[in-house]
Each structure stands twice: as structure tokens, then as C-alpha cells.
Amino acid sequence: MTVQNGAAAPEGGKARRIYLLLRDEILGGTHAPGEALPGELRLAESHGVSRVTIRRALDALVGDGLVERRAGSGTVVRQPSSTPVQLKADFATLMPQLERMAAETTARLLSFAYVSPPQQVGKALNLGPDEKVQRAVRLRRAHDKAFSHLTTYVPERIAESYSEADLASTPLFRLLERKGVRVDHARQTVSAVLATPETAEPLETTVGAALISLTRVVYDASGDGIEYLYALYRPDRFQLEMLLNRVGGNDDRHWAPVLSETTQ
Amino acid sequence: MTVQNGAAAPEGGKARRIYLLLRDEILGGTHAPGEALPGELRLAESHGVSRVTIRRALDALVGDGLVERRAGSGTVVRQPSSTPVQLKADFATLMPQLERMAAETTARLLSFAYVSPPQQVGKALNLGPDEKVQRAVRLRRAHDKAFSHLTTYVPERIAESYSEADLASTPLFRLLERKGVRVDHARQTVSAVLATPETAEPLETTVGAALISLTRVVYDASGDGIEYLYALYRPDRFQLEMLLNRVGGNDDRHWAPVLSETTQ
């Protein structure tokens, strides 16, 4: 990553790079709705490319409905008429959020199979070398817009207590507790990844777009891994949010998450 | 984003796209260290490009020191010798973590100025139309490797109580409390963005790489905004982690974050 002595990273289409950057900035709020972007000539100069290239990037943004151009006037960020509702999940109390959310959202099962676990999954769940896992890939939509791509791995011995049909209708969580698994604690990690051809397509986005990734490993009371979740979220349609309070006395002031109801 | 009626997004350099994807997968653990990648021919087929293009992408990975190639044998993911230490921060108790971390890390001030706030910042801090803010951009390194890029906005009336030199030596947080600001609560949001030319360079990464973004707004007891933080993290050098416990009785079982010491 740091070492750049060998071959340099391929530059890649400049128009596309600028398209992705501008899109990111617009969705991220750097360019607020209603605000005019810098002129094409200015953009060309600041990005070190020709105006034609800037134009190609802007064409794509117009195609996405993110900006409007007016000859002679400028290019303006559109009001996000189509996505006024952005889903938010609270970090601190994640599950209840998700369960409540499940009412408004639909989940589609994209794939379902028993496979040998990827190395990292086997390690996290502490599986034997020949133990198999059930892998399920689901796509969640809200208001007919895909916002998350979930891949779950469950050890075969636990997974065999429910069917594919159960999974399609009931949250995995409920199924496990019904079976008598005593869910105890979990560890989750948040990161960022690029959309691949496999994940971009169901999420209705572009290869190379930034996605939030969340990895969660759930354990039972005895410390055995129960479930490995790898979730991808479109940052423009889903946010992970959390409230913190400053607590404690003078010597030990620190932050603690607010556990009450959802923010907002 | 969804609407693809207008101009399609520019395709962009395929070699670069594949380079970024493979890099992402390697750093994300999909291809474990020591494991052989699929052969060039296989990769070419699965990505729908020629072998030459795959080769260009792999060349760049070799240049980054992420993979090793052996003629006749294959291409293998290298053991990450250079970055064995990955920093982790706990979400639930973020600040203590950061303060402790500050001991091992260095921070460099990249820019310091009083400016008119971006629209989103002004709104979040509930500033008047002509109120200015102090903007400071800092770069954090650990073991000589940059891992985070921080931009903070503080209303002018609060910021004027400390100098640029203070900021370089003392955490912003301490400065505020010393001044008598009663830090009360905060709201933070995690997302994912692409590295821009401006952020990629100091973070020693590539334009178009995925970065974790964290936005935090800190309020005082009366609800006034004190600080707006926009942080970018390299996902390969920094992780946001959090432990959860399953708590509550039968009727109201839910998750609660573990507040004790760091995980790991």
C-alpha cells in the first residue's frame, strides 16, 4: 500500500474517477442541494483534465439525476426528490432497530447453500477443518430501493434446525433462539470497501463505489461462534448512527452510548 | 444513482478497477495471506477481460508488496510483514481510546484557518449566516504510517480561546474543557467514501480507494454545537470495533454495548 516502488497503480479512466468523486461529494453533502458546482472550466483546471472529460463526468451525474444543467447559468445539485428517506440504524442497540426495520423492508434470498467456509469465517467461528457452514445471501430493500447486501454463515450443526423457507420468512435471529441457542454476545467491526461486480449489481450501484461494510460475529454463552455476518450498505441509503453522553466525575470523564430510543 | 436513463457512468480503466478490487479483497481478508490467487487466465475469464489486463492489475499489487508471483507456480498473497499492528478503536467509548492512542501516535497540522463554514457544518452547529469557524486539518500517524485525516470545525467564539500552537500540542478536547466549555453529548455517523486527490495524498493511498468516514458533532449542556469533526480512516490501518452483550428478560431482549476495557 505504501510502497510504490514497483508498478504504479493504473490510472484508470479519468472521467469515471471524476464522476465517482463528484457523486461522492454530492451524496456526502460537500455540495449541498441547490448549490451550483464550480464551472466546467474551473473543474477541468482543478482536476487537471480537459473540459471534455469533466463534461463526460457531468453527463453521467445528469443521467443519475443528481445534478441539473442550465446553459449559460451553471450546473446545480438537485434536491434529492427520490430519496428523502434515509434509513438510520443505531449502533448501540443494533438489533432492535433491525427488527423494527424489518417491518418496513423486504428481504430477498439471493443464494442458499452449504459450503466450506472461507478461511476467515472458519477462524472466527472456530470451526474444525472439515466442518461446513450454511451460507445465505440476502438483499434488503426499503421502499423498493436496495440498501443492504447480507451474507451470513452459520455452522451446519446449528443451521440444520431450520429450512430455507423458514429463512425466507423469519429473521435468522428468531430461528436461532427458537431452537434454543443462547445468544450471548457479539463483536462487530465497521469498515469501508469498494463495490465489486457481484455486489454492485444487486445493490443497483456502480462497480468501484464506496460501501459501508459491517462484520459481526455472534457467540453463545459458552463462547462458541453461532453466526458470522458480512453486511454491505449503500452509504447514500443507509447510515450507522449513535448518540454518546459525556459521563463520569472529574477524574474519569468519558463517553457512554445512549441506550434509549432511536435518535431522530 | 438508480436512474440510469441518461448517460451511463464512464467505465473507467479496467486494469485499475481490477487492481482496486483485488487489493480490497486481500486487505479485507477474502484472500488470506499465504493463499494462492486464481490463475491469471481464470481471473481474466471471471472478470471478462484479457489476461494482459489482469497482468497489469497484478503488477500493481506486486508493486504494493501485497502479492508475490512465482513463475510456474502462481500468485500468492504475502504475509503482511509491514503492517502487523492494526489500530482498533472502540466505538462505545471512543474518546478514552483516542486519548490513550494519542500517546503512540503523532499528529501533524496540515492547515489552520478561519473560514466560512460549509453549509452542512453551519447547519449542524446551528450557526448564524455570517458566523465564521476555525477549520483545522490534521493527519495522524502511528508507527510512521498515516492512518487518519481529521478536519475539525469550531465556532470562532470558542476557538479564539486557544492558539495554533496549543492545537498542535494538546488534544482539542482538553483545550475546550480547560476553557470551561461543558461538553455534554455527541452524535456520530459512520459511512464510507472514496479517497479524493486531496485526501489520498496525505493518507499515502490511491485516489478512488475506499475510506471509512466518521462525522461527529459535539454539543454542550445547552445544546449548542461545539465541534464538528469529519474524520477519514484507512480501513487497512484502522478499525472501528465494538462489543455487544445480549441483555434483558424474555420480553425485552436486546443488545447493549460493552463499556469495559478495549476488546482484544
Added chain:
DNA sequence: GCTTCCTGTATCTTTTAAAATACAAATTTC
């Protein structure tokens, strides 16, 4: 030792992207 599967290397062609440039037309500003 033979076969198979892989990477290394080289050349040539085709395709695509980017740049340079010029000018028309709409809009704002003064």
C-alpha cells in the same frame, strides 16, 4: 520424464479515452 498448469515476455492490432480547438447559444451582470 512427461504432461499440465502456471507466469514471463514480446509484438501487433484494435478500441477507447482524452485532449485541443473552435464556435454557437443561453444566462447573468453591470
Added chain:
DNA sequence: GAAATTTGTATTTTAAAAGATACAGGAAGC
């Protein structure tokens, strides 16, 4: 209404990326 600024459009040229193809050479399995 003149000037300046901005987007719209078109053409030509240049540069870069991708593809197709062929063959040499190392490594592993049988």
C-alpha cells in the same frame, strides 16, 4: 444592450488502454 461567463455541440488529433496471439520457461503432479 454590451460584456462576461457558462453550457451545448462538433470536429480532428493524439495518447492510452485493452485485446489477440504466440511462445519461452519455471513448478508441480503423476
